[in-house]
Amino acid sequence: MKSNKILNLLIAGIALIGGILFIRIFMEDTEAIETDVAIQNSVISPLIYFSTWLLIATVVVAIGLSLLSLFRNPENLKKTLGGLAVLAALLMISYFLADSDAVYNAAGGIEPGGEAGSSVNRWVGAGIWYSIILGGIASLFFVWDLVKGLVK
CATH class of the missing domain: 1.10.287 (Helix Hairpins)
Known part of the structure; x- marks a missing residue:
């Protein structure tokens, strides 16, 4: 009080x-x-x-x-660390899926900072892949929950 x-x-x-x-x-x-x-x-x-x-x-x-x-609460700590480990693994997968090719503009020139092999390009690509992977997993869980609700 x-x-x-x-x-x-x-x-x-x-x-x-x-x-x-x-x-x-x-x-x-x-x-x-x-x-x-x-x-x-x-x-x-x-x-x-x-x-x-x-x-x-x-x-x-x-x-x-x-x-x-x-x-x-050590049980929640284990669950949280496990979730963070899964997210880190997915980030590593998305980083390896990303490319670091040059970024071209509409005129066909290379954008400033978008040179081939740039780490920025690689991380941007990793972020895009990470979003796609997490969105796909979320979509699967959404469909699974929808099917589970229809079965009940």
Whole structure:
């Protein structure tokens, strides 16, 4: 119960700070905000910094709590590591399926950075193959679930 109160106070504080920063923007003239750099820095920059730090804090807390939950439950940790191993194996397969040929534009010239043997080309191709493989697996599971539902 006490942690609920602390969480509610934290949420209220974050909302209050965000609201104040947002209202400060509406108090300024629109034209002045668009043209005056000093007003932009004094009014808009704090909201952007606050939002950025709030996003970073949220990501850190979410990842931290997820890892804590995994380490507290070894069975879930084994399942997660197994899933990551399967994904890594699929990434390796897609990397070997990808080519690193030159990338040509519509005029028949080689695109800048698209030379033959480029590692960027290889990783882009691997990403495409990875998406195709994962999409195919997802489609198979979708069809399997659909058939299973029809049989019931």
